[in-house]
Amino acid sequence: xxxxxxxxxxxxxxxxxxxxxxxxxxxxxxxxxxxxxxxxxxxxxxxxxxxxxxxxxxxxxxxxxx
Ligand SMILES: [Zn+2]
Numbered sequence: 001x002x003x004x005x006x007x008x009x010x011x012x013x014x015x016x017x018x019x020x021x022x023x024x025x026x027x028x029x030x031x032x033x034x035x036x037x038x039x040x041x042x043x044x045x046x047x048x049x050x051x052x053x054x055x056x057x058x059x060x061x062x063x064x065x066x
Contacts, residue, residue, distance in 0.1 A: 002042070006033065006035065007046060022040055
């Protein structure tokens, strides 16, 4: 088990290297920032700025052909 430090708040986050890969995303339990894995060895994470407007709404019905 590896740990990384949240770049936003300093929270130490446990990461299982077998479960993450480049571009994997996780959420900091300290500040709820979305973090993205930017390096695997050693594991580094960067804060991802998530724009609410860019979040895909899977519930949106795109079957409207009109
Ligand atoms: Zn954090």
